[in-house]
Amino acid sequence: MKVVAYLRVSTDQQDTSMSAQRDLIERWAAYREHDIVAWLSDPDVSGGTGLADREGGREVLRMLGAKEAQGVVVTKLDRLSRDVADFATVLKQFRKKNWSVATLDLDIDTATTNGEMIAHVLMALAQWERRQIGDRTRAALAELKRQGKPYGGRPSKTDLRGEVVNYITMRRDEGAGLSQIARELNEAGHLTSLGNRFYPSTVAKLVERVAALRA
Template identity: 40%
Template sequence: MTRTMLAYVRRSKKNRKRPDDPAYGIEAQRTIIERAADANGWRLVWAPADDGATGAHTRRAGLTWALDQLAAGHADGLVVAKLNRLSRSVADFAEVLRVAKKQRWSVVALDLGIDTSTVNGRLVSNIVMSVAEWEREIISQRTVEALAEAKESGVKLGRPILVPKPVIRRIRRLRSSGRTLRAIADQLNADQVPTAHGGDRWHSSTIRGVLSRSGGDPHARTRPTTPVPVG
């Protein structure tokens, strides 16, 4: 039975400036895939080329089109000339393999001899997914350990304050004078004071956050304590 394979090619923006590069050129990749198709009797369907797209993530027009076609059952598998044309990230490649397994289509990377329709190809794909899972767990563990160490060292965690100091002083001064959070936000909006990220709208929650990260709200309500009867 003839397999219908979606052929995918990509060239990065850096290599786009070198059109004659035999290793990463679009035509070179197509030639490699066509030779493999002739040798294996595949019917090829070409995905739109992602010419000038990064391999740091999978959010690319051509690859998205190919994955949608595969999800709809219009092909038996995805073939690339080089694995790094599909993804430079182990985690992203592992996710493609996971989706392929769930949707029952194969992944072929010709440079590494990976074909998940074969026993050996499935073994390699399982190793890749295990490595990706290990990597996620290691990163998570190191993050937890780093945060715990920072906390023990007295490092104050949380988002940094990006509001200019003069604006912070003004907010605290207005709050100390008895203004409500809403009134302070309205005043800053009326004076067209930009927010920390360059926006033009202050909100009560934004003011509360600035006060909290800059030493606390001088007018924050505290819960009254119930007097303890004596005797």
């Protein structure tokens, strides 16, 4: 089978990480008897950036769509996605187009029967996690509302107690990342003041605005 090898590294680890990833993928391809038709990479790109939003990632999708390859291989899950839930979304998209994906750290290769079974389990777990996140988010926002803190997605100078803003502040204090908070708000069905979905950049702007107004 023809596969695309995809590498993602941070700038300060580029030389050693690239070499290590290539070695692992070459040995895997030889064992599986796969043909690596291209080596694509995105140096210094966050795992939170979607595959289609990366230069190398777009080329991966183009090659798969053009049937120049039947699958993609990465050494670790975080090279392709930010977490298991995001990886489940990628798997779902790939399955619709009959593309395979292999992650060496989880020993998943959807071109095999066992790999496809594990992928199904991951997608089921991701769906369960999303529902749990939605339940927790709704409960937390309901508690803030019960405490008399008015709803509001965009804080003003006179009102920094918006329900969503309080939730974001609370989750940041707990160490949650911007992508995770945005996902939790979306799963709970909340929209921005403009009626849009929350994105990490949206959450970041709210955090910055609150910090500036409270300074």
